[in-house]
Amino acid sequence: MGTWEFYTEVLIPVLNRGLLLSIKIIIPSAILAVLLGILTGAGRAAGPSWLKKPLDLYVAIFRGTPLVVQLTMWYFGLTSATRWLQPLFEPMGLPAWTWMMFTMRPFTAAIFSFALCGAAYHSEYIRGALLSVKKGQFLAAQSLGFTKLQTFLYITAPVALRRAVPGCGNELIYLIKYSSLAILVTLKELTGSSKHIASLYFRHLECYFLTALYYLAMVTIATWLLNRLERFLTLPGLGRYDA
């Protein structure tokens, strides 16, 4: 097989399929991570103190350990935990799904761990942005008769979310790159399919370089979109979130 045929008939179609799976992992993880991050961040910034402590702990654990460990834990760890649950649940007459529900398919495990880990990072930016809104703004809103919820919805959130955009955007870029970890749970996404072809045809240099270009394209497009979003949301004279 010539070099050209290798590219057009093997590598590129396989990488394209891998790319599609990568995107299928990235998009739901991103949406879940941002939503969960906003909830966690809001809880840590303005929630009751009984909520703050456990949320802080959650963020500390998920930011303090490698995503590799988390992903492996969710996938292999839960599967093996099922083995412990079965002898417990079966004698109780419970149906199989009660212990089987703790096992995850690779795809679910990837999205689950990317979303949980990403949310911990997002919540840092959301929390910082919420806390950066000046106290005078609350006082002014309250003097106008806003309730607490109204103050949050109409005054605090619009300013804070804008400030959180650069940081959270950065985190989404990281997510695109770390989606490659899905190879660890046997998924044939972009990196996984590239490794497959590379070791099948012994063409490591070309395969991984082309894969790198695929990721660069994704990251560049995402950066461009996020910059557009940031510019679209900019208010004149309102500074960026100071990282």
Next chain:
Amino acid sequence: MTFDQLLTATEPTPPLMEVRNISKSLGGKLILDDVSLSLNRGQLKVLIGPSGSGKSTLLQCIHFLLQPDRGDVILDGKSAWEMSHFNICSFRQKIGMIFQDFNLFDHLTALDNVAIAPRKVKGLRRTEAYQRAKEELARVGLSDKFDHYPAQLSGGQKQRVSIARAMAMDPKIMLLDEPTSALDPELIGEVLNVIAVLAKGGMTMLMVTHQIGFARHLTDEIIFMEAGRVVEQGSPKFLLDDNSESRTALFCSHLTELTGR
């Protein structure tokens, strides 16, 4: 070359520094247009003029911090253009500069700020450099501030440290670029006092300032610049006389009206 020698030979006392026909453009705009002046040993000359007239640029060109497009600076009979990069650094050592916003080194104490250039540029031994730095700081009245960092000093104290820093290099000439204009009014006096002591001690100085009252008493000559050119120069008595219709007097009366100084 022979003509130059003839010139210097015929003058009664050769000037310590001569600035010849300096021109400089920045960003396509002509900032200095054929400026010449000279300083004799022990002279204090004051440079005044409206903002944007090129005074600061002139000082930086004299110091070769900015390379002039045309013209030359001759210090002690040696032309700056004929020096290599290494010699330019030693040329700069012989000229001290005081900046409007002090430019102290943020990561060094007052004592280290004064001692670092003697140690690292002149290669003085540690003990000697610190001995010297202590003397210079004492001379500007800051013996109690050796271990303070710039952020812990007032504006007036910072400027006095920067004067000590320049003096520790034994400069032949001091260039002062509006040394008091970033200071609160109550702090100006302490800095001007130090400068006056230097002047009386025989230091050769070229100073940009808007402190006309101060300048009038100490200076030998006022140089008035406008739009990159030297418009007038002469003794303060002549230029600032009440009946004088000089541009300088007009400018200074505006200054007095505006600032009340």
Next chain:
Amino acid sequence: MLAFLDIPIVESVLYIIRGTGYTVGLIVGAMATGLIIGLPLAAIQIFGPRWSKALAALYVWFFRGIPIIVLLFLFYFGVFGFIEKLLKTYSGYNVALPPFLASVTALGLVSGAYQSQIFRGTILSLHRGQFIAAKSLGFSTIGTVFHIILPQALRLAIPAWSNEYSILLKDSAVAYLLGTMEIMARIGHLVSITHRHVPFYLLAGLLYFLLTHVGVVALKALERRTRIPGLGNDPQEV
């Protein structure tokens, strides 16, 4: 306590401790490589001529846009494999370049891109008048860099460094894919012997958590010790 795992405990603990040594070695090597690349790259991005600025920006764009796994594969199987093949054909030696070296190279090149951004920021935040003042006292360009710019830029970089350290630490966990015998590789090995996933991966998480914490606390202490009044911001609560 670990008796149910059915493995020699002391040996296992020593085995993992040696892995921790590898992990620390990876990070120290990568941070040093990153520093050596990042400092000149930052200087180029600020002071260099336009073409070199474009090259530096290209470097940063490339290494910031590629997942660490792909870079590890690219360097170990791709570049290192290519070098080994060249050596074999031209010198006849059968050289096997160690995966540790590939990991340090890949992590270090990425860290160089990130550290150049850190130093660019800190150098730009310095008060520029000092550079002119140094020049006016007769400092040469190199003297200004070593006595004025670096002492300040390095100090101001410490908080961002601590961030970079924890990112590198977590990224280094991927190096086991190449067979670098760091924490994850050894934990994985023990898991494959005992078939106990949960306790061992919990242990790995705990180890990384502790390593992150120790590094961050140490850098915080360094920041406090080298702090100069008025230089940079007050240390923030993180």
